[in-house]
Amino acid sequence: MALLMSPPIGDHLQMGSTGSTDRATLIQKAQEMGVTTFSIKAFPSWSDVEAQEARSFLDDNGLNVGELAPFYIGRNLGSPDHALHQEALEVLRRQLQIGAIVGAHCIGFGWGKETGWPSPEIWSEKTWENRVRGVIDLVKIAEEEGVDVAAHPLYYSPLGSIERYMDLLEQVNSPRLKVLIDIMNLTTADMYFGNTTLVNKVFDELGLYIASFHAKDVKISGGGIGGEARSEKGNPISHIDEAVPGTGIMDYHTALIRLGELQQNITVHVEHFDYQDTIAGQQYIRSIGREVGVQLL
Numbered sequence: 001m002a003l004l005m006s007p008p009i010g011d012h013l014q015m016g017s018t019g020s021t022d023r024a025t026l027i028q029k030a031q032e033m034g035v036t037t038f039s040i041k042a043f044p045s046w047s048d049v050e051a052q053e054a055r056s057f058l059d060d061n062g063l064n065v066g067e068l069a070p071f072y073i074g075r076n077l078g079s080p081d082h083a084l085h086q087e088a089l090e091v092l093r094r095q096l097q098i099g100a101i102v103g104a105h106c107i108g109f110g111w112g113k114e115t116g117w118p119s120p121e122i123w124s125e126k127t128w129e130n131r132v133r134g135v136i137d138l139v140k141i142a143e144e145e146g147v148d149v150a151a152h153p154l155y156y157s158p159l160g161s162i163e164r165y166m167d168l169l170e171q172v173n174s175p176r177l178k179v180l181i182d183i184m185n186l187t188t189a190d191m192y193f194g195n196t197t198l199v200n201k202v203f204d205e206l207g208l209y210i211a212s213f214h215a216k217d218v219k220i221s222g223g224g225i226g227g228e229a230r231s232e233k234g235n236p237i238s239h240i241d242e243a244v245p246g247t248g249i250m251d252y253h254t255a256l257i258r259l260g261e262l263q264q265n266i267t268v269h270v271e272h273f274d275y276q277d278t279i280a281g282q283q284y285i286r287s288i289g290r291e292v293g294v295q296l297l
Contacts, residue, residue, distance in 0.1 A: 003259055003289075003296045006066030006105075006212070006267035007033055007278055010040025013065075015050050015057075027061055033279060036062055036297070037105070039269045042070035043098040051101040058102060066267035067180065067212045069108040070095045071152060077109060078134020080126075085134055093141050100145045105267055106211040108180045109138065110152030110159065122156060131158045132171050142176040150180035150211045155188060162186070162205050169209060178211035184218045184250065189238040192220050196251040203258035212267045213259060215285055217248030244277045245270060246284030253292055256285070260294035268296060 012026035030038060046054065058064060074092040076084040092109065099107050111131065121127050135151070142149045151168060153159045159168065169177060183195070183202055191198045195218065203210075221239045245252065259266060270281040289296045 001263045002265045003294065004037040004064075004066055004105075004265060004267045005033070005035045005282055005286075005296050006037045006039045006269045007035060007282065008041070008269065008271055009033075009038045010065065010068075013038075013040060013054060013057075014044070015046065015053050023057060026063070029275075030063060033282065037064045037066040037267060039067040039069060039267065039271075040065060041068075042073055043068065043095055043102075045094075046098055048097075048101065051098045055102045065099070065102050065104040067106055067108055067150070067269055068095060068099050068104045069152070069180075071108065071110045071112065074109050075112050077111070077138060078131035080130050085137075089134070089137055089141070092138060096141055096145045096147050096149070100147045104147065105265065106148040106150040106178055106180065107142075108150045108152045108212065109135075110154060110180075111157040112154070122158060123160065128158050128164070128167075132168060135168060135172055135177070139172055139174045139177050143174060148176050148178045148211055150178040152180040152185075152214075153182055154185045160186070162201060165206055177209075179206045179209040180212045180214065181206060181210050182214035182216070183255070184214070184216040184242050187218050187240055189220065189240060192218065192238075192240065193249070195249065196254050199251050199254045199258065203261075207258065207262055208264075210259075210262065210266055211264070212269060213255075215245050215268050215270045215281065216272065217243040217245045217250045217252075217281075219243045219248045242272060244273050244284075245281035252285060252288045256288050256294045257292050260289075260292070 009026060009029045012022040014022040074088045076088040079085045096107055138149055151159055181202060183199060219241055270278050286296050
């Protein structure tokens with residue numbers, strides 16, 4: 001197995017003569033970060049020929065696509081509106097096809113604000129049933145294309161718990177369905193100071209299915225704690241937010257130990273931060289890896 005740092009520098013993977021500067025930047029950033037794998041939000045509208053050209057460029061430069069994360073363009077997967085579901089499915093189909101050509105490690109999917117939130121419909125059984133049926137449709141395409149798709153969680157989404165993950169894996173029942181875990185996205189206020197328990201539960205239940213690991217830290221503020229975001233009138237409102245790895249209290253020692261025990265290749269993606277903070281977050285994770293005897297490539 002291997003843990004592969006996969007920073008979000010894939011937007012520089014642009015083909016054609018006008019993309020040469022971007023491709024040079026991709027090579028430069030990969031060298032600066034000491035990585036050979038990178039993540040990308042979504043592939044451009046390439047033809048198969050252009051996708052193959054991208055694959056040749058990657059092979060020539062010893063680079064690999066790790067996680068592909070076209071979350072927003074596929075957000076209506078499983079929508080009760082059949083037309084919206086089909087539109088999302090076809091967009092994702094093309095992403096899977098290109099992913100197969102370039103050799104992407106996995107293609108992520110998830111859900112965002114399409115239910116109109118806050119709304120109790122986010123967590124309703126009807127919404128969940130529709131989403132599961134949508135994933136079944138997506139996985140059929142993944143099986144045809146020979147690529148893995150990985151489900152991404154968010155507390156304010158239908159996939160908002162470990163229990164939902166387990167239900168999805170059981171109902172879909174395909175080796176092509178994987179887990180794109182983001183522990184910060186599952187952290188609620190009651191879990192904040194006991195996140196080691198959450199980390200262990202994630203790996204106890206989902207470890208065998210994890211294909212990609214979103215690496216963020218977690219901070220809490222509000223109600224006069226955290227030194228920021230004080231609530232009006234002293235109400236004890238808590239705000240949970242992501243932070244650069246090493247600046248919060250996520251138990252990365254346990255997370256790295258548990259990741260190192262798994263047998264499959266897993267990408268590690270420090271996301272949502274600027275370039276220098278991404279580098280700092282990666283360096284912190286590597287330092288914890290050295291402390292616990294786990295290597296990150």
